[in-house]
Amino acid sequence: MDIKTRVIEIIAEQAMLEPGDVQLTHTLADLGLDSLGLVESIFAIEEAFDITVPFNANEPEKSDFDISSVVTMITAVETLVKDQK
Amino acid sequence: MSARRKSNGRRVVITGAGTINALGGDVPSTLAAMAEGRCGIGPLDIRDVDRLAIQIGGQVTGYDEQKHFNRQQIALYDRFTQFTLIAAKEAMAGAGLSFTGELAARSGVVLGTSGGGLNTQDENYRAVYEDGKNRVHPFIVPKLMNNAATSHLSIEYNLKGPSFTVATACASSNHAMGQAFQMIRTGMADVMLTGGSEAMLCFGGIKAWEGLRVMSRDACRPFSANRNGMVQGEGAAVFVFEDYDMARARGADILAEVVGFAMTSDAADIVMPSAQGAERAITGAMADAGLDPEDVGYINAHGTGTAANDKTECSAVAHAFGPHADRLMMSSTKSMHGHLIGGTGAVELLACIMALRDGIIAPTIGYEEPDPECALDVVPNEARHAKVGAVLSNAFAFGGLNAVLALRSV
Numbered sequence: 001m002d003i004k005t006r007v008i009e010i011i012a013e014q015a016m017l018e019p020g021d022v023q024l025t026h027t028l029a030d031l032g033l034d035s036l037g038l039v040e041s042i043f044a045i046e047e048a049f050d051i052t053v054p055f056n057a058n059e060p061e062k063s064d065f066d067i068s069s070v071v072t073m074i075t076a077v078e079t080l081v082k083d084q085k
Numbered sequence: 086m087s088a089r090r091k092s093n094g095r096r097v098v099i100t101g102a103g104t105i106n107a108l109g110g111d112v113p114s115t116l117a118a119m120a121e122g123r124c125g126i127g128p129l130d131i132r133d134v135d136r137l138a139i140q141i142g143g144q145v146t147g148y149d150e151q152k153h154f155n156r157q158q159i160a161l162y163d164r165f166t167q168f169t170l171i172a173a174k175e176a177m178a179g180a181g182l183s184f185t186g187e188l189a190a191r192s193g194v195v196l197g198t199s200g201g202g203l204n205t206q207d208e209n210y211r212a213v214y215e216d217g218k219n220r221v222h223p224f225i226v227p228k229l230m231n232n233a234a235t236s237h238l239s240i241e242y243n244l245k246g247p248s249f250t251v252a253t254a255c256a257s258s259n260h261a262m263g264q265a266f267q268m269i270r271t272g273m274a275d276v277m278l279t280g281g282s283e284a285m286l287c288f289g290g291i292k293a294w295e296g297l298r299v300m301s302r303d304a305c306r307p308f309s310a311n312r313n314g315m316v317q318g319e320g321a322a323v324f325v326f327e328d329y330d331m332a333r334a335r336g337a338d339i340l341a342e343v344v345g346f347a348m349t350s351d352a353a354d355i356v357m358p359s360a361q362g363a364e365r366a367i368t369g370a371m372a373d374a375g376l377d378p379e380d381v382g383y384i385n386a387h388g389t390g391t392a393a394n395d396k397t398e399c400s401a402v403a404h405a406f407g408p409h410a411d412r413l414m415m416s417s418t419k420s421m422h423g424h425l426i427g428g429t430g431a432v433e434l435l436a437c438i439m440a441l442r443d444g445i446i447a448p449t450i451g452y453e454e455p456d457p458e459c460a461l462d463v464v465p466n467e468a469r470h471a472k473v474g475a476v477l478s479n480a481f482a483f484g485g486l487n488a489v490l491a492l493r494s495v
Contacts, residue, residue, distance in 0.1 A: 035393075036356060039298050057298045058314045058392040 003049070003081060007074045010044045024071040031070075038067065045073075051080045093373070094270040096329035098495060099438065100337040101182075103175025105168050106320030106432050107143035107422045111175050115432070116439050118421065119447040120468045125422050126305060126316050133288045139300045142286050143318025143423025161224055162237065163202035164284035168321035168428075169234035170241065173278060177242060180325035180337065182276060184243045193246035193274050194238045195264045196323075197257025197281030199427030200290060201250075202229030207289040234282050238323075246274045255387070256348075257281050258322075258430030259480035259488035263346035265326045266490070275328045280431035282321035291317065297356070299391050305424070307388035307417035308395050308463040310454035315389040318423025322431035329495075341441045342495045344475070345374025351485025357393055358481050363401035366487035370477060371405075374491035378409040381491075382473025383440045385433045386463075387481045388417020388449065389424055396458040398479065403461070414471065416449040416464040430480040434490070437476045441494040444472050 005019075012019040015031040022031065028038060035057060042053050042065070053076075055063045065080075066072035104111065107125030108118035118125065128134075129142045150159055150167055162170065184192055205228045212218045227233060232250040239248045247268060251261040258281030265279035285291075294300055294317065301314035332339055347369025351362035371378065387398055403410045418436045425432055436447040445468050452465035475493040482488075 034357075039296075042298070043296065055298055056301075056313055058301070058312065058390075062313075 003078050004074050006048055007045065007077050008070065010048060011041055011070060011073070014041045014044070022070060024069070026070050028067060045077055049077060049081050051084045053080060095272060097266050097269045097326055097343045098329045098332050099324050099340040099343065100327045100332050101176035101180030101325030102322070102340060102435060102438065103172040103179070104320065104322040104432055104435060105145060105171045106322070106425065107145055107318050112435060115435055116443070119418055119436055119439065120445050122448045122450045122467055123421060124450055125318070129286060129291070131287055137288065137291050138295050139291055139302060141302065141316055142291070143316060144286055145320055160222070161228055163205045163228045163233060165198055165200070165202060165282045165321070166234040166237055168284060168319070169196065169282040169323060170237060172280065172282070172321040172323040173238050173241070176278070176323045176325050180327070182325065188275060189243045189245045191246050191274055192244045192276040193248040193268070194235045194244050194278045195247070195249055195251060195261045196235045196238070196279065197251045197253070197259070197261035197427045197431065198231055198234065198283055199252055199254050199257050200283060200285040201231030202233060203285050203290050204287045205229040207287040210289070238278055242278065244278060252427065253486045253488070254482035254484055255424070255426055255429060256480040256482035256486050256488040257427035259478065259490055260348060262324070262326070262430065262434065262490060263348060263488055266343045266346050269326055269328050275331055277326045278323055279326055280321065280323040281428040283425045283428035284319045285317060285426060286319045301390065304451050305390040305420050306451035306453060307386065307390040307420050307449050308399070308456060308459040309452045310456035312390045312392070312395065315391055315419070316423045318419070318425045318429070320422070320425055320432060321428050322435060324431070324434065339495045341438050341492045343490065344493050345370045345372070345376065345491030346489070347373055348486070348488045351487070353485055355485070356483050358397045359485060360397045360400040360404065362485055362487050363398060363479070363481050364405045366489040367401060367405040367477065367479065370489040370491045374475070374493070376475050376491060378406045380475045381406070381413055381477055382471065383437070383446055383476040384413060384415040385436050385476065385478045386415045386417040387479045388419055390417070390419065394481065396456070398481065399459040399461055410461060414446050414462050414464050414469065416447055418447050420450040430478060430488070434478055437478050437492050440473050440476050441492060444470055446471050446473070
């Protein structure tokens with residue numbers, strides 16, 4: 001399974017949606033994901049890809065992990081997988 | 086100061102205080118550190134620290150349990166119980182009380198803790214899971230239970246009245262002290278040992294907190310725009326709360342009067358705080374105390390250094406105090422001793438007593454950049470001399486449980 005499909009699956013599960021309902025342009029708010037849903041998604045991503053995601057909930061803007069939309073998160077995971085593998 | 090709103094019952098005063106925490110092994114050294122603005126947060130010295138992402142804390146350093154306790158006691162006392170007994174010894178020496186007969190029956194203990202014997206749990210899970218051992222020490226349960234510290238205090242000082250432990254995460258100590266206050270005020274008890282203790286600085290304790298991604302890797306900077314999270318501490322503070330008439334009659338040294346308490350629940354979110362819930366607790370404590378906003382000169386903030394708490398707390402204070410919010414001082418001493426979770430309100434009450442008794446307002450250290458969402462006088466970086474007649478101590482817990490105490494000088 002490619003990274004994009006897996007990340008969408010993880011986000012869909014947290015948002016309690018079908019993967020087909022998650023669009024690349026969706027924001028966390030569009031998906032109804034709050035701060036707890038976000039940290040749980042990041043944990044699931046770390047477990048799925050065996051990577052460490054640098055993310056501090058107090059300063060999300062300072063993180064290299066861009067959470068502004070589904071596609072930015074996919075891109076960030078792809079970069080982390082490349083860098084950490 | 087306004088007249089007391091109504092007769093709430095008996096007056097309650099503090100006649101003893103004791104502590105051990107990252108700033109010092111007793112009250113004088115802790116208050117001196119707070120007045121200096123000294124930071125007790127540093128590199129953690131615990132097993133497997135290299136496997137932690139968060140490697141700092143407000144640890145009680147140079148601590149040797151064998152200097153305080155014998156072999157049998159150590160077998161029974163988790164670190165959080167040890168801290169409690171050390172703090173209580175100082176508080177009891179200051180109060181000059183002994184408990185026999187009717188007074189013993191009318192005196193008790195109510196303490197706050199969140200993790201209880203977490204070090205004991207951590208060590209023994211390691212023994213059975215990681216080391217594969219099939220046998221553990223016989224005292225694990227009495228050592229790890231959350232009420233162990235309360236029970237050992239009652240045993241040590243012969244306190245036979247109402248005694249229990251309160252666990253409301255970061256508000257545990259304030260809830261405990263609020264209960265002790267109300268018990269004396271309503272006549273259920275004459276003297277209560279109260280406060281709280283925490284010893285969560287172990288691998289499992291820190292690892293669990295890492296998961297929430299709210300911890301700072303470098304410093305606790307409450308209210309500063311560049312804050313990046315909380316830092317855990319450990320330790321205890323214990324106080325002797327006593328009926329005012331009794332304290333006066335025996336000529337006790339009165340440290341401060343406890344005049345009000347309120348608790349509220351946000352009923353909203355398990356981790357995100359609500360300004361309305363905090364505001365209701367603040368205004369409730371003032372109403373209970375018969376204080377007007379203008380009477381309050383200092384607030385010891387919950388001030389965790391997280392993005393969520395600090396702006397919510399400042400908003401709550403701004404709403405509760407109106408124009409007076411710009412005139413009062415509010416600091417977070419967590420910047421110095423770290424967040425003691427279930428013991429934090431107890432150690433922070435020491436800063437309130439220092440403000441009332443010594444006219445020294447403990448600073449918020451590590452303050453580097455103003456935050457427009459925290460635009461109050463947070464006493465940045467340096468302590469200040471000021472005469473204040475009444476103070477509040479805020480505690481707002483995960484789970485949305487809020488507890489605020491009001492004190493004034495006597």
